[in-house]
């Protein structure tokens with residue numbers, strides 16, 4: 135019995151160690167070695183942030199980018215009616231992004247007062263609080279009941295602690311808007327890592343939440359009052375890309391596609407920031423299979439411009455989340471012109487961004503004609519806002535490999551990838567939105583932390 139217990143303890147300790155290793159940084163592989171010469175592959179936001187911090191601490195590096203411009207999926211299109219973001223419309227504040235912008239002399243803009251109200255769609259109507267009193271009591275009862283069965287997915291988490299109504303109405307659209315996938319497909323520890331460890335020891339949710347919040351407070355630098363909500367730049371997210379690409383211009387080599395041959399030279403240290411699907415032939419072992427298993431959800435982002443007066447049921451606010459059981463294709467709508475200044479050419483207009491995912495086996499939506507996508511979105515917006523006028527303009531951005539799915543399998547495989555890199559490819563690091571942190575805020579924090587440590 136004692137021996138069994140010991141073995142179990144050893145295995146648990148090993149697992150914890152592994153988890154801490156991944157959580158310590160999502161920049162997979164070795165810690166930074168400040169004596170090495172770095173080659174960064176990819177000039178998306180992940181590669182640019184790596185370049186920024188390597189330059190800041192005086193490390194020799196270059197960035198190789200296959201396209202003729204930087205930014206990857208991030209970028210802003212200027213239309214006669216206003217701006218349209220290709221992917222991220224903004225970011226949550228982080229000390230790292232503040233530092234980047236301060237150094238680049240780039241002003242971060244905060245959301246307008248009108249952006250405070252957030253809506254949930256229920257029975258095709260916008261509501262700030264979508265639950266009845268009885269539903270609220272049911273959710274409350276569930277929240278205060280400790281839950282001991284294992285929680286693997288976000289669906290397990292929602293059902294265990296909140297019940298079906300809350301899970302369908304609020305959790306699924308909120309998480310789907312960030313991670314682009316269904317709750318069944320999302321790993322609980324990958325998405326809410328720190329909370330998942332607290333829940334293991336404190337199955338009473340309010341206690342786990344308190345511990346989680348206190349720990350975050352301890353580990354996060356004090357935020358300024360203006361740090362709440364989504365942030366962006368006057369010219370949109372392109373302003374950040376342009377400023378970073380300008381700052382790093384002597385280091386970036388455009389129109390150069392890195393291949394498996396380019397990462398053989400062990401005199402260099404490589405940080406590969408290209409998406410997993412672009413490098414799943416770079417290695418000659420299990421690593422290729424692990425990278426090929428990473429699924430990306432096809433996403434479509436559509437920005438539409440209307441005269442505000444033509445949307446009879448429109449309400450000022452940040453946007454609305456749409457549960458899947460409403461029967462609409464759109465996952466959510468961002469009310470861009472209510473969130474930031476200068477999103478429309480004239481303030482009598484409104485700019486709306488609709489996010490959709492295409493999980494159909496034939497990818498019929500993402501391969502559809504612009505006009506069909508536009509008509510679908512306008513019809514669905516009509517059911518929400520009662521459109522009484524003409525659409526002024528629109529822009530569609532399709533991402534066949536849009537957002538990595540943080541599945542339980544990916545979560546497990548990140549440990550394996552990290553170990554293979556440390557043991558076999560000590561001259562390679564992998565980093566991007568699939569390596570543990572999906573958002574721009576999280577990625578910036580990771581690079582800042584990673585470059586602050588290491589050997590010299």
Ligand SMILES: Cc1cc2nc3c(=O)[nH]c(=O)nc-3n(C[C@H](O)[C@H](O)[C@H](O)COP(=O)(O)OP(=O)(O)OC[C@H]3O[C@@H](n4cnc5c(N)ncnc54)[C@H](O)[C@@H]3O)c2cc1C
Nearest residue numbers: 176178179180200206207221222391392408566567573574
């Ligand atoms: C629709 C949508 C909405 C989003 N909304 C938000 C949001 O609101 N907030 C937020 O924080 N995040 C959001 N995101 C996520 C965020 O935009 C991405 O996670 C992030 O921009 C990805 O950056 P990256 O550098 O990891 O990858 P990418 O942007 O994919 O960059 C990779 C770069 O590598 C280059 N490359 C690829 N292969 C090679 C090669 N062999 N050699 C050289 N170069 C190569 C590519 O050309 C590209 O420039 C959203 C994403 C999408 C799709």
